[in-house]
Amino acid sequence: MKPSVGIRDVAQHAGVSNATVSNVLNRPDVVAPATRQRVLAAIEELGFVRNESARQLRAGRSRVLAYVVLDAANPFFTDVARGVEDAAREAGLALFLCNSASDGGREREYLELLHEQRVEGILITPVDAESAQLAERGTPVVLVDREATDGAHCSVAVDDVLGGELAVTHLIENGHTRIAMIGGPLSIQQVRDRREGAVKAVANAGLPPEALTFLETKSLQVAEGRGAGERLVGLPASRRPTAAFCGNDLVALGLLQSMTQQGLRVPDDLAVVGYDDIEFAAAAAVPLTSVRQPREQLGRTAAQLLLAENEPDHEHRHVKFQPELVVRASTAVKRRN
């Protein structure tokens, strides 16, 4: 339980100094092959495991990146994380994932801990705007899927206003004039932006603002989509929207499920557009029209920005990608009866 065999035990056992052991660990080429073997044997024999705390304390650098994710259960974020990890790995760094689960408190705790750990850098998709007061505390932070408002950080985002516009324009082109947007909470920047895009689309088409109603949900999870579905079905058919634009695919899938469960047809009774185009969107009950974001690339780029943060004359950059509408059955053109 407490082996606690240190570098000096190894040194003694191999008949060298601790400096030599350290060299074997960090600059194997600088030590004579014979000695190196001897040291390695001693390490093996004693079951020595290097103490990273001590190493980091002295050496000053860490070998890990962390990504504080908004919702680990959302495949969108795990896809982004894959991009991050690929880039991190190329730079010889490991990636720790932390799940804030949309909870500002947890987020703060994780950030605090990561700062204390002196990780090489932190990627974060923040819970809300105010949590983005990520005061400069020595550890570089890059915002993912969110545009940095102050100039204090790099950020990588996707144009959510455009995404919302694409989605709702598509619905309008398909003849819908009563459209619901389902998502929330509004404290999430993405939701606000996507809604803004939706409003813009309605205006562009010359429709009255009432053509779009906003149904706020507590989160962007499947259950909320189901709940919204029930609310929708409760409406008299004359006032019920004929199309829904969902804040993300989870909500859309929940909505879909609730519709078929209650005997309504998609897209005939309700057309549905999701957001993110996660892998499950295409496999849904009715394959889901969705706004695709370059997920892996988002993560990869974010990691690269983070790694560039140490360069001498660094200036914070803000990268913005374009989303893309992927049309599937859930918005197939409405059959006229």
Added chain:
Amino acid sequence: MKPSVGIRDVAQHAGVSNATVSNVLNRPDVVAPATRQRVLAAIEELGFVRNESARQLRAGRSRVLAYVVLDAANPFFTDVARGVEDAAREAGLALFLCNSASDGGREREYLELLHEQRVEGILITPVDAESAQLAERGTPVVLVDREATDGAHCSVAVDDVLGGELAVTHLIENGHTRIAMIGGPLSIQQVRDRREGAVKAVANAGLPPEALTFLETKSLQVAEGRGAGERLVGLPASRRPTAAFCGNDLVALGLLQSMTQQGLRVPDDLAVVGYDDIEFAAAAAVPLTSVRQPREQLGRTAAQLLLAENEPDHEHRHVKFQPELVVRASTAVKRRN
């Protein structure tokens, strides 16, 4: 960039000794309110961030648990992770997620790093049996969703043999006599166990062993399910199985997608059973019959075992849960033409 303000800077600024600052940080109650305020003010003013490496080096304990997950993109594991995190959080620990992505090499790297970090404990769903040579290296390790073969670790598992048996028995009861099991690689213990259960079910029913064919896939991801679907459709209808039992829900969803895409109907042309009962299973093109595992509980229990590992007279325990079949449309009884 390099503030590097330490505890002694704070001490000096507040006119106390560093020990007092340390006390404010760790035992606030022991220091007089007035001094405490002064110190806190100094901390705030200087933007001091405690160095966790130094703390851990001296104090010996860490405040984090890690879960090395087999596939972060599989919602099953993120659900397990939620259970883990809940339990960890109750014990005042943070959780770092690491994704081995079914790669033995990555898994080894993460384990090595975590050992070096001296985390409080490691949870792992190992890639394969040999990787489970998780030599005792001082940090407690608990196996998740896998039974520990040697007595060296605690483990929390679900009875996969029973799960396979439940699934295939259900198919047989529905009249199927040509059944495919789709999953892999066989190096994964779960796949082997589920297959064993399937074989058992066939034997129990008095069917010949040929009633079950095994289609091995390279991984348990959606794409593999799609690929398997294409292979199946390529078979002449007379030899094509009438039911498929998939190694997990991702594969099942891929299979489903491939079926509908190729114009085959589920369950009429092919009944499908998945495994895990992830949230998306119920929202699939055809709601998926699946074998449900107690996901959160799995994680929660694993974390509890891990935390109990430090008790003086600890004996390794092996908890095993029972899976449960959830029947949905994808195996609705075959219509006789």
Added chain:
DNA sequence: CTCAGGCGTTAAAACGTTTCAACATCGAGG
């Protein structure tokens, strides 16, 4: 007025590495 005891604070010794300048050793070049 003295003394015991509680309270708040502190000096200094760890913790296990990395790193740096210095130190042997040796073969080659002058």
Added chain:
DNA sequence: CCTCGATGTTGAAACGTTTTAACGCCTGAG
């Protein structure tokens, strides 16, 4: 034979905390 540079190795000083035992001060009891 001396010097020089290259090659390997080392002693000791950090790194920034926590912790322990001791210390001074104050209060209330005797």
